Amino acid sequence: MLIIDALLQGLLIGLLFALVALGLTIIFGVMDIVNFAHGEFLMLGMYAVYWTNYFLNIDPLLALPVSAALGVILGLASYYLLISYLLRGPAIAQLFGTFGLMLFLQYLAMFLFSADYRMIERGFLVGKSISFGPFVFEATKLAAGVLSLISFAVVYYFLYKTKLGKALQATAINKEAATYMGIKTEKMNAIAWAIGGGTVGIAGGLLVNFYYAYPMVGILFVMIAFACVALGGFGSVKGVFFAGLLIGVLEMIFPVFGHLVGSDFLGPHFKFTVVYLAYFIIVVVRPQGLFGWKN
Amino acid sequence: MEKLKDAFDFSDFSRSERIGFIIFTIFLFIFPWLGVSSFAKTVMIQFMLFSLFGMGWNTIGGYGGQVELGKAQYVGIGAYTVALMMVWWKVPFWISMPIGVLIALGYSFIIGYPLFRLKGHYFAIATICTSLVLKDIFDNWALVGAAKGIELPIHDHPDFLYMQFKSDTYYYYFIMALFYIAIFYMNWFRKSKLGYQLRMIKDDEDAAESLGIDIRWCKIKAYSIASAFVAVGGGFMAVYNLYIDPASVMELSLSIKIALMAMLGGAASMWGPIIGAAFLVPLDRFLGSWLGGHKGLTGIDYMIYAMLIMIVSAYQPRGIWGIIEDLRKRGK
Numbered sequence: 001m002l003i004i005d006a007l008l009q010g011l012l013i014g015l016l017f018a019l020v021a022l023g024l025t026i027i028f029g030v031m032d033i034v035n036f037a038h039g040e041f042l043m044l045g046m047y048a049v050y051w052t053n054y055f056l057n058i059d060p061l062l063a064l065p066v067s068a069a070l071g072v073i074l075g076l077a078s079y080y081l082l083i084s085y086l087l088r089g090p091a092i093a094q095l096f097g098t099f100g101l102m103l104f105l106q107y108l109a110m111f112l113f114s115a116d117y118r119m120i121e122r123g124f125l126v127g128k129s130i131s132f133g134p135f136v137f138e139a140t141k142l143a144a145g146v147l148s149l150i151s152f153a154v155v156y157y158f159l160y161k162t163k164l165g166k167a168l169q170a171t172a173i174n175k176e177a178a179t180y181m182g183i184k185t186e187k188m189n190a191i192a193w194a195i196g197g198g199t200v201g202i203a204g205g206l207l208v209n210f211y212y213a214y215p216m217v218g219i220l221f222v223m224i225a226f227a228c229v230a231l232g233g234f235g236s237v238k239g240v241f242f243a244g245l246l247i248g249v250l251e252m253i254f255p256v257f258g259h260l261v262g263s264d265f266l267g268p269h270f271k272f273t274v275v276y277l278a279y280f281i282i283v284v285v286r287p288q289g290l291f292g293w294k295n
Numbered sequence: 296m297e298k299l300k301d302a303f304d305f306s307d308f309s310r311s312e313r314i315g316f317i318i319f320t321i322f323l324f325i326f327p328w329l330g331v332s333s334f335a336k337t338v339m340i341q342f343m344l345f346s347l348f349g350m351g352w353n354t355i356g357g358y359g360g361q362v363e364l365g366k367a368q369y370v371g372i373g374a375y376t377v378a379l380m381m382v383w384w385k386v387p388f389w390i391s392m393p394i395g396v397l398i399a400l401g402y403s404f405i406i407g408y409p410l411f412r413l414k415g416h417y418f419a420i421a422t423i424c425t426s427l428v429l430k431d432i433f434d435n436w437a438l439v440g441a442a443k444g445i446e447l448p449i450h451d452h453p454d455f456l457y458m459q460f461k462s463d464t465y466y467y468y469f470i471m472a473l474f475y476i477a478i479f480y481m482n483w484f485r486k487s488k489l490g491y492q493l494r495m496i497k498d499d500e501d502a503a504e505s506l507g508i509d510i511r512w513c514k515i516k517a518y519s520i521a522s523a524f525v526a527v528g529g530g531f532m533a534v535y536n537l538y539i540d541p542a543s544v545m546e547l548s549l550s551i552k553i554a555l556m557a558m559l560g561g562a563a564s565m566w567g568p569i570i571g572a573a574f575l576v577p578l579d580r581f582l583g584s585w586l587g588g589h590k591g592l593t594g595i596d597y598m599i600y601a602m603l604i605m606i607v608s609a610y611q612p613r614g615i616w617g618i619i620e621d622l623r624k625r626g627k
Contacts (some may be wrong), residue, residue, distance in 0.1 A: 034416040095419055096555065099604065102601075107595075276427045280428070
């Protein structure tokens with residue numbers, strides 16, 4: 001029973017992980033850049049909803065467009081002000097550049113909002129729970145899972161069914177060939193960053209309903225997102241969805257497993273250690289991930 | 296003997312570089328006697344410590360071109376070995392430090408073997424992961440003090456065996472000795488066979504492979520050298536601070552700082568890591584003490600720091616040394 005419950009909880013949180021990792025994988029696919037600041041976009045998305053809720057007293061779920069918009073703006077701003085310059089340099093400079101952005105946003109948040117832990121207190125769903133038979137779910141987590149799934153589906157539809165999305169896919173598969181077909185790479189890059197920022201902004205808005213917002217929250221989730229992206233295969237959208245679910249389940253099941261075995265060493269402190277280890281093992285054993293096509 | 300000659304042979308540097316190096320050496324020697332404050336002395340010690348870290352990183356990260364972001368775990372291994380052996384068995388620093396280096400070497404081979412199947416982004420993230428796993432373990436391992444860390448026993452009298460002194464000046468000269476050993480080693484390293492092989496690998500892996508270079512083995516060797524350097528620094532940190540915890544010796548931000556200083560100064564150059572540390576350590580410390588004191592200004596120092604990183608990566612990925620070289624070329 002405990003295991004099935006953990007499985008369901010894991011799937012729910014996994015949907016959110018998938019949404020967090022989606023932007024990372026799209027950006028990686030289109031332009032071969034790893035965005036270390038992705039977790040900080042998430043963090044600012046969390047704050048956006050938190051403050052909207054705090055000052056305007058708007059329900060956190062209705063405030064989602066604010067965090068989505070902030071994410072899109074952040075994505076576009078980073079692309080035009082930083083990434084487009086970094087692209088000229090070597091790979092190491094790109095890594096450090098996004099690292100710099102990560103540090104900058106972390107300490108900007110520290111400066112603006114202080115290091116306090118903040119969580120939404122007022123909201124339609126906050127503190128409520130819904131039960132299905134023997135399984136009890138927190139309403140906020142359930143809403144986060146469902147809305148993550150919807151957001152993911154929308155982006156998926158955009159990528160695979162619309163002309164612009166297909167152009168984006170083409171750029172990811174072969175940049176040069178896409179240029180010959182008259183696709184403007186510059187524009188595609190910007191779109192990838194806008195989608196990446198927007199989706200992670202929404203994820204942040206959903207996350208803040210049941211998780212504390214603080215300036216350093218991003219690093220944890222960006223590592224989870226890296227594990228998802230690696231497991232799904234760098235650049236694969238389908239892969240990242242299943243990888244997100246898998247990592248979510250892994251993260252939830254592990255402490256339960258430890259509890260059942262009765263070992264303290266498998267306690268909940270280590271649930272994220274497992275994620276890091278998972279990343280390491282995945283990339284070493286199967287670098288292309290589950291559905292990867294980029295090597 | 297040949298090797299030793301190579302280490303002390305600076306003849307391929309320009310005249311101005313050699314003169315600068317000598318003046319710099321004299322300056323370091325007399326610095327503690329210039330009547331400086333103890334704060335300035337700690338900044339200098341930090342500077343030399345981070346130069347040591349940066350030079351170590353430079354072997355794999357600079358000459359080898361691998362983005363390595365997990366050096367903090369080896370600082371931790373070095374520091375914890377010294378601290379634990381001192382607390383548990385009263386082992387003197389001069390024995391425990393080499394043991395720490397050996398453990399770091401062994402560990403780096405074990406980790407390095409799977410790690411160097413990877414390249415580029417995959418590699419960079421994997422190095423972060425390995426470092427975080429080790430930190431998580433130390434954070435929760437009661438035997439080694441968990442997140443509380445461990446305090447080293449303080450002796451009543453200064454003790455050379457345990458590296459305990461009343462005045463920072465002794466530590467200053469000790470780290471300075473390590474710093475110069477590192478410089479001479481790097482001077483040898485860049486001219487060694489491995490040094491050339493690494494640069495070849497950095498430029499073109501396929502070409503290097505077709506010339507019969509065992510790429511993976513070369514990278515592992517360089518990675519282990521880097522780890523040994525860093526573990527020495529870690530051991531020093533333990534006896535200098537007399538207190539270590541996972542947050543101070545294994546944090547991700549330490550790994551990043553190490554790589555960053557080398558990269559900001561100029562990766563794959565002899566003076567790059569030193570210049571980077573000379574620039575960032577004082578900036579870090581002074582900004583921290585000026586701004587950190589004012590309430591409501593916390594974080595500004597790191598924002599300035601981060602801005603610098605972004606500007607350098609966007610405009611001059613070869614770092615400060617790259618700028619100097621460009622200016623020189625223009626001057627000619």
